[in-house]
Amino acid sequence: MKFHATDIEGAWWLELEAIEDERGFFARCYCREEFEEHGMNPTIAQCNLSGNLQRHTLRGMHAQTPPYEEAKTVRCIRGSVWDVVLDLRVGSPSYLQHFGIELSADNRRALYLPEGTYHGFITLEDDSELYYQISHVYVPGAAVGVRWNDPAFDIRWPAQPRVINPRDRDYPDHEPPEGGAA
Numbered sequence: 001m002k003f004h005a006t007d008i009e010g011a012w013w014l015e016l017e018a019i020e021d022e023r024g025f026f027a028r029c030y031c032r033e034e035f036e037e038h039g040m041n042p043t044i045a046q047c048n049l050s051g052n053l054q055r056h057t058l059r060g061m062h063a064q065t066p067p068y069e070e071a072k073t074v075r076c077i078r079g080s081v082w083d084v085v086l087d088l089r090v091g092s093p094s095y096l097q098h099f100g101i102e103l104s105a106d107n108r109r110a111l112y113l114p115e116g117t118y119h120g121f122i123t124l125e126d127d128s129e130l131y132y133q134i135s136h137v138y139v140p141g142a143a144v145g146v147r148w149n150d151p152a153f154d155i156r157w158p159a160q161p162r163v164i165n166p167r168d169r170d171y172p173d174h175e176p177p178e179g180g181a182a
Contacts, residue, residue: 001028003038006099009092010114011085012038013101014073018108029075029110030133040112041071043135050130052079052123058161060120060168061086061146068142069115071135079128080104082158083111086118088146090177098155103130120148120168122157147171 002015016027035042050059061084064070074083086098102124103109113119121130145168148155152174 001031001034003034006085006101007094007097008085008087008099008114008117009089009094010039011087011099011117012040012112014110014112016108027108029108030073035112041115041135043071044133046132046134046137048132048134048138050132052081052128052130052163053126054163055123055126055128056159056162057128058120058122058148058157058164058168060084061118061148061171062120063088063116063118063144064136064139064142065144066116068136068139070138071115072113072119073110073133074103074113074119074121075108075110075131076103076105077129077131078105079123079125080106081121081123081128081130083121083130084119084155084157085111085113086120086146086153086155087116088118088174089116092116096152098153100155118146122159122161124158145171146174150174 018025018027032042084100
């Protein structure tokens with residue numbers, strides 16, 4: 001695997017190093033030792049699939065509160081998405097910044113999001129599917145979110161959503177913590 005740092009502290013995008021022959025290819029897409037060498041949480045406590053029927057379906061921006069924060073490795077296994085990590089960790093050098101990347105079944109990239117960051121995506125094709133490896137089990141009472149188009153983040157989505165859950169659509173604007181940076 002090739003590890004590419006992003007502008008978000010602790011977030012990486014991953015590129016497979018495929019070995020190809022007449023049968024097709026073989027590639028390692030997870031290695032505990034390599035994750036640890038890059039300061040990434042290698043724990044996998046839960047794996048999830050997200051199936052999305054229509055192009056321009058938006059999900060996000062989601063996270064879990066302490067002590068249930070999740071590190072995630074997200075890979076698109078069918079179709080394509082624009083995947084975004086947003087840093088709302090007070091004190092982080094990349095606070096209020098985001099990074100977006102196209103993940104697709106064709107490019108086989110993955111995005112690693114460290115604990116405390118928020119995640120969202122918009123599908124670029126019908127029938128897009130994402131596979132998540134997550135470091136902590138989902139705790140419904142710890143789930144939080146911020147609005148996908150909050151002007152405080154200036155996320156440049158490649159399209160307007162056609163399908164969006166009312167909860168994701170109606171999150172309030174981000175309010176900086178008291179005494180914290182805006």
